Amino acid sequence: MNKKHNNEQKPALTAGIEEIKEIKHLTPGEKIKKFLVNNMVTILFVILCGIGLRLSGLSMAFYLNDIVNRIARNSFLILALIIPVMAGMGLNFAIVLGAMAGQAAIIFVTHWGFGGPFGILLCALLAAPGALFLGWMTGRLLNRARGKEMITSLILGFFANGVYQLIFLLMIGTIIPMQNEVLVLSSGIGLRTTIDLSDGLRYGLDDIIRTPFPLFVLMFSAVALVVLVVLLVRMRSRQLAVDAPKRKKLIMWSVFTLVLLGWSLMTHFSLSQINLVRVPTFTMLVIAVLCLFNIFIVKTKLGQDFRSVGQDQHIAQVSGINVDRTRIQAIMISTLLAAWGHIIFLQNLGAFSTYGSHEQVGMFASAAILIGGASVSKATVGHAILGAVLFHTLFIVSPLAGRNLMGDAQLGEYFRTFVAYGVIGVSLGLHAWRKLIQSRK
Amino acid sequence: MQQVNSEQQINRFDHVKKQILSFGIPRIIIIIFLLSLWIIATFLDIPFPRLLSDTIVRWGMNGVLVLSMVPSILAGTGLYFGLPIGIICGLVGGLLAIEMNLVGFPAFLGAIAFSVPLALLVGGAYGWMLNKIKGSEMTVATYAGFSIVSLMCIFWAMAPFRSPEMAWPIGRGVRVTISLEGRYARVLNEFLSFDIFGVMIPTGLILFFIFMCLAVYLFFRSKTGLAIKAGGENPRFAQATGIDVDKTRIIGTMLSTVLGAVGILVYAQSFGFIQLYMAPLFMGFLAAAAVLIGGASISRATILNVLIGTFLFQGLLVAALPVANRVATLGSLAEISRIIVSNGIILYALAQKSGE
Numbered sequence: 001m002n003k004k005h006n007n008e009q010k011p012a013l014t015a016g017i018e019e020i021k022e023i024k025h026l027t028p029g030e031k032i033k034k035f036l037v038n039n040m041v042t043i044l045f046v047i048l049c050g051i052g053l054r055l056s057g058l059s060m061a062f063y064l065n066d067i068v069n070r071i072a073r074n075s076f077l078i079l080a081l082i083i084p085v086m087a088g089m090g091l092n093f094a095i096v097l098g099a100m101a102g103q104a105a106i107i108f109v110t111h112w113g114f115g116g117p118f119g120i121l122l123c124a125l126l127a128a129p130g131a132l133f134l135g136w137m138t139g140r141l142l143n144r145a146r147g148k149e150m151i152t153s154l155i156l157g158f159f160a161n162g163v164y165q166l167i168f169l170l171m172i173g174t175i176i177p178m179q180n181e182v183l184v185l186s187s188g189i190g191l192r193t194t195i196d197l198s199d200g201l202r203y204g205l206d207d208i209i210r211t212p213f214p215l216f217v218l219m220f221s222a223v224a225l226v227v228l229v230v231l232l233v234r235m236r237s238r239q240l241a242v243d244a245p246k247r248k249k250l251i252m253w254s255v256f257t258l259v260l261l262g263w264s265l266m267t268h269f270s271l272s273q274i275n276l277v278r279v280p281t282f283t284m285l286v287i288a289v290l291c292l293f294n295i296f297i298v299k300t301k302l303g304q305d306f307r308s309v310g311q312d313q314h315i316a317q318v319s320g321i322n323v324d325r326t327r328i329q330a331i332m333i334s335t336l337l338a339a340w341g342h343i344i345f346l347q348n349l350g351a352f353s354t355y356g357s358h359e360q361v362g363m364f365a366s367a368a369i370l371i372g373g374a375s376v377s378k379a380t381v382g383h384a385i386l387g388a389v390l391f392h393t394l395f396i397v398s399p400l401a402g403r404n405l406m407g408d409a410q411l412g413e414y415f416r417t418f419v420a421y422g423v424i425g426v427s428l429g430l431h432a433w434r435k436l437i438q439s440r441k
Numbered sequence: 442m443q444q445v446n447s448e449q450q451i452n453r454f455d456h457v458k459k460q461i462l463s464f465g466i467p468r469i470i471i472i473i474f475l476l477s478l479w480i481i482a483t484f485l486d487i488p489f490p491r492l493l494s495d496t497i498v499r500w501g502m503n504g505v506l507v508l509s510m511v512p513s514i515l516a517g518t519g520l521y522f523g524l525p526i527g528i529i530c531g532l533v534g535g536l537l538a539i540e541m542n543l544v545g546f547p548a549f550l551g552a553i554a555f556s557v558p559l560a561l562l563v564g565g566a567y568g569w570m571l572n573k574i575k576g577s578e579m580t581v582a583t584y585a586g587f588s589i590v591s592l593m594c595i596f597w598a599m600a601p602f603r604s605p606e607m608a609w610p611i612g613r614g615v616r617v618t619i620s621l622e623g624r625y626a627r628v629l630n631e632f633l634s635f636d637i638f639g640v641m642i643p644t645g646l647i648l649f650f651i652f653m654c655l656a657v658y659l660f661f662r663s664k665t666g667l668a669i670k671a672g673g674e675n676p677r678f679a680q681a682t683g684i685d686v687d688k689t690r691i692i693g694t695m696l697s698t699v700l701g702a703v704g705i706l707v708y709a710q711s712f713g714f715i716q717l718y719m720a721p722l723f724m725g726f727l728a729a730a731a732v733l734i735g736g737a738s739i740s741r742a743t744i745l746n747v748l749i750g751t752f753l754f755q756g757l758l759v760a761a762l763p764v765a766n767r768v769a770t771l772g773s774l775a776e777i778s779r780i781i782v783s784n785g786i787i788l789y790a791l792a793q794k795s796g797e
Contacts, residue, residue, distance in 0.1 A: 144792040151522075151579040152791045155784050158726070162780030169773050190773075411598055418591035425584030432574035432581060 041427060042373040045390045048419075052397035055404050061273035063396065064213060070392040071385075072206065072283040073348040077341035078365045078384045079287070080334050082294050085379040086303075087330035088310030090150040091369070091424075093362035094138045094331070096157035098338025100164050101130035103358050105339070106201060106346055107168070107191065111180050115200030117208055120347060123201070127339040134160075135335030139328030150376075150428070157362050165355055191354045202350040206280030213277035216284070217264035221257045228254045283344060290337065291381045306330055310377070367391060367420040370427040377431065394419060467789050471734055471753055471782065478760040485767045490639035492760055498630065499755040501646035502711035503731065505653050506704035506724065507751045509697045510732040514742040515661065516693025517673030517686075518571050519579045520733075520787070523694075524725035525586035526567055527701020529593050530560035535706055535715050536615065539624055540604050548625040549710055556702040564698030568691035579739075583725070590722050597717045619715040626713040646711060653703070654744045660696070669693050673740070704728075730754060730783035733790045757782065 036043065053063065077095065084092040105127035109119050138156060145152040172178050173189035185192055211219070232250055267274055297303040305326045308316040317323045342361060346352050369379055372387025394416060402412020483489055506524070513521035521527075534556025538548045567585070574581050598614040606624070607615045620626070632645025660666045671679040672689035680686050705724075709715045732742055735750020758779055765774035 141788070141792055147576070148579065148791050150577075151583060152788065154580070154583060155726070155787045155791065159781065159784035159788055162777055162784060165773065165777045166781065169777065406599075408598065411595055414591055414594040414598065418588055418595065421584055421588035421591055425581055425588050428577060428584060429570070429574050429581045432577035436573065436575055 039373055041371060041423065042386065042390070045371050045394070045423075049390055049393040049397065052394060052401045056397040056400035057404065058397065058400065059273070061277060063393075064274060065277045066396050067389065067392055068213065068277060068279050069348065070395070071388050072280045072287070073345050074341075074365070074368070074392065075287045075385060075388045076290060076344045077338060077361060078368050078388050079290050079294060079381065080337035080341050081365055081369050082379045082381065082384060083297070083306060083330050083337075084334045085374065085377065086298075086310050087306040087327055088313070088377065089142060089327060089330060090153075090376045091362075091366040092153055092331060092334050093150060093366060094142075094153035094156045094160075095334060095338035095341075095365060096358055096362045097134040097138060097160045098131045098335035099342035099345075099358040099361040100160060101134055101335070102127045102339035102342035103346065103352070104130065104168075106197070106343060107183070107195065107354075110195065110197060110200050111178060111183055113200065115202075116204050119201045120204040120343065123343045124340055127343065128336060131336045131339035132332050135332035136328060138335060139331035142331060143324050143327055154362070157359075161355075161359055164358075168354060193355060194351060194353050196351045197347065198350050201347050203280075204347045205283050205286070205344060206348055208282035209280075209285075210278040211281045212268070212275050213279055214264040214268040214272075214275060216279040216281060217260060218268060221260040221264065225254065225257045225261065228257060280348070283348070286344070291385075294381050302326075302329065363424065364391070364420060367423050370423055375431050376428060391420075467786055468734060468736060468753075471757065471786075475753060475757050475760065478757065478764055481764050482760055485764065487763050487767065488639070492756075492763070494639075494641040495759045496752065496756040497640070498643050498646065498711060499759060500752050501629075501643060501650045502708050503728070503755055504650040504704075504747065504751050505700060505707045506728045507731040507735075507747050508650075508653060508657060508744075509700035509704055510728055510737070511657060511742045511744065511747060512669070512693040512696035512700070514732075514737060514740065515673045516669050516690045517676060517740070518568075518690055518694060519582075519739050520725075520729040520790075521582070521694075521697045521701070522579055522725045522729065523567060523571075523582040523586045523698075524701045524728055525590045525721040526563060527560055527698040528705040528721040528724060529589060530563055530698065531556045531702035531705035531709075532715060532717060532721070533559060534702065535709055536600075536602060536607060536619070539607060539619070539621075540602050542604070544624060546625070546628055549628050549706065552625070552706050553703055556706065557699055560699040560702040561695055564695035565691055567698065568694030571694055572687045572690055586725055587722065590719060594718050615717060617716070617718050619717070621710060621713050621715060625710050628710055629707065630711050643711075646707070649707065653700070654747065657696075657700070658744050665689075665692065726787065727754075727779075727783055730786045733786045734782075737790075738793060739790050754782070 077099070080095050080098065081092055084090070102123070105123040108126065109123050114122055138153070141156065142149045142152055167176075169190040172191055173184055173187075178184055183191055183195060228250055232247065232254070235247055235250070298307065305316070305321050308319065308321055309323050309326045309330075313323050316326075338361070342358060345361075346357070349357075368387040368391035369384050370387065371390050372383035372385070374380070374383035374387065398416040398419075399409040399412040402415060403409040406412075479489065479492065482492060506528075509524060509527060510521050513519065513523075531552075534552040534554070537555045538552035541551065543551045570585070571578050571582070600613075600615050602608055602615050607619050609616060629645040629649050630643040632643075632648075634641060634643050634645065636642070661670060668679070668684045669689040669692055671682070672684050672686040673693070676686045679689075705721070731750045731754040732746055733750065734754050735746035735748070737743070737746040737750070758775065761778050762775040765778075
């Protein structure tokens with residue numbers, strides 16, 4: 001964490017030093033206050049989710065099963081947002097375009113009748129060129145609309161949806177030949193409004209390995225423990241005073257991981273219903289790889305370029321970075337990841353609405369990462385995962401809580417939509433407000 | 442002050458020249474598209490007078506909503522994507538008028554009378570918020586609009602209205618669409634309406650629309666209006682000349698909100714239904730698209746832009762549907778072209794290198 005902090009402050013070293021000084025002067029009380037203020041949104045949602053869980057009256061096993069599935073389904077898409085934020089382009093609502101590329105690939109692979117892991121691989125390969133091309137176009141457009149990236153990407157998502165409908169509702173059967181009674185409407189033109197994947201791609205990735213939840217946690221915490229110990233040993237050999245707070249943090253995490261390890265061992269050998277929750281482990285592995293990619297890209301030249309461009313486009317340009325190209329690359333990576341993320345999303349759902357399922361991908365992913373504590377200018381893997389957990393918890397509990405509290409599940413649904421829109425609006429507003437105050441100082 | 446005037450005059454000359462130069466490829470495309478649709482329509486034996494009268498009705502029906510973009514653009518807060526907020530104020534007024542059991546013109550005017558104070562209040566608060574987030578108005582406004590719409594869904598579902606026309610027969614809340622038949626459906630449209638060569642002219646509607654345009658036009662000639670314009674064009678310069686830019690932006694937003702509220706009532710009376718719940722969600726984008734088609738940009742708009750843009754956009758939508766239905770059973774073509782045209786024109790406007 002600290003290391004990342006240092007990296008971030010390299011371009012503005014003096015500001016960084018000032019901030020470090022400031023942190024040192026804080027008393028514990030002030031520290032807590034600062035933590036509360038900075039993580040207001042996340043803390044609010046933890047409380048909200050807690051109340052919702054209580055009200056919904058769900059059993060732990062049921063909730064775990066649902067949430068694990070949803071995390072496996074959605075995390076990849078949420079993680080796709082991180083790189084554009086790093087490059088200073090805000091939340092990329094145009095991941096909708098990536099999702100369309102992924103969905104188009106799924107439609108064609110389903111049409112050709114492939115399924116299972118091979119089908120998923122084929123989808124991923126097929127979606128890549130389309131997604132990269134769309135990402136390139138998006139990046140170019142966003143370069144023209146500098147300073148208005150987010151609203152432009154949002155509108156671009158709507159626009160692309162129109163083009164998508166044009167292709168799959170009007171061109172299929174007229175310009176693009178497709179003979180398939182299951183997929184195509186009875187008139188021979190246009191795809192049906194829902195497409196079922198249960199005979200093909202459904203669980204293509206998830207079913208490669210499935211493990212009971214306690215076993216999954218056991219493996220996860222074992223790996224985490226090994227990593228933490230290695231880090232601690234390496235730190236000890238360096239003997240640097242700067243590392244002290246970091247070491248404290250690592251030790252805390254290690255203790256936490258040990259507790260998790262113990263819990264999972266106990267549960268594994270008990271008769272708890274949680275043993276029936278089966279985690280799509282391979283999907284989780286893929287997500288973990290993407291997390292690592294997002295963490296380690298910072299250490300590459302490209303990642304540093306993203307950072308510099310995100311800090312200050314002008315300084316980046318002066319120091320020899322091709323700003324326009326770097327921004328386009330950020331969006332291309334994001335769009336490609338979104339395409340793959342949407343493939344993971346749909347194979348887990350098993351059926352999807354042809355003209356609707358991609359529409360809100362950008363909005364939901366953005367809401368989730370913001371709930372996790374990200375802002376328009378800073379987003380990490382941790383924000384994405386925490387956001388996925390909180391956002392989907394809210395998704396699971398709000399209709400039930402609405403029914404139990406007010407006798408109407410629909411009210412819970414409205415509340416959920418309100419929260420998704422509202423959290424984006426409030427977070428963007430707060431960010432703009434802080435920026436305005438900073439610029440006045 | 443004199444210097445400002447002469448500068449404005451020079452600006453205006455530049456303006457005209459620029460406007461002719463930047464008449465814009467998208468606008469030309471849209472005009473050609475509309476003309477070709479009309480030509481195809483005549484070949485397909487679709488009665489042209491009917492197309493024209495539909496276009497005129499929808500021109501007046503949507504006009505005030507599109508007009509609500511103008512104060513916001515001129516005040517410097519960009520396209521008024523917060524339009525759903527104004528719309529909701531109008532809807533509340535519209536429902537109150539039914540709840541009070543009003544009929545006919547009194548009902549329509551009552552609805553306006555109820556909604557305008559509400560819109561002023563809400564618009565003031567909203568404008569205050571927009572001042573806190575200068576530079577990101579459009580993005581935040583979009584989500585502010587979205588979240589208010591979904592918050593109001595909860596309100597509609599629990600609203601304590603009693604009138605049997607609105608309330609569900611059992612349980613709480615109001616219906617999704619409420620018929621205005623026998624209330625104030627088409628009160629403006631049918632006022633002094635007449636036929637000419639088979640084209641129905643909804644006189645009252647058009648008069649009302651023109652009246653609103655004129656009111657806004659005159660307002661922007663007044664001292665306050667000019668201050669708003671100056672604040673939008675160059676905030677720093679305006680501030681230096683003693684204009685409170687924060688205040689002018691609030692006034693602009695209030696005006697836009699009021700126009701949004703009145704606009705939805707005009708829309709509803711012409712349509713014959715009040716649509717609640719998620720219906721207002723995308724109306725902001727459609728209105729923005731119309732004014733942009735008329736030649737506005739995200740920092741410049743005139744009443745003429747509104748008049749032309751609404752006509753072109755609505756004409757396109759009216760003609761696309763029957764043509765698409767005749768050419769093949771492609772009913773969705775009209776909807777699709779609406780999505781592509783409206784969002785395409787907004788994208789085009791956003792991608793213009795304006796003097797930021």
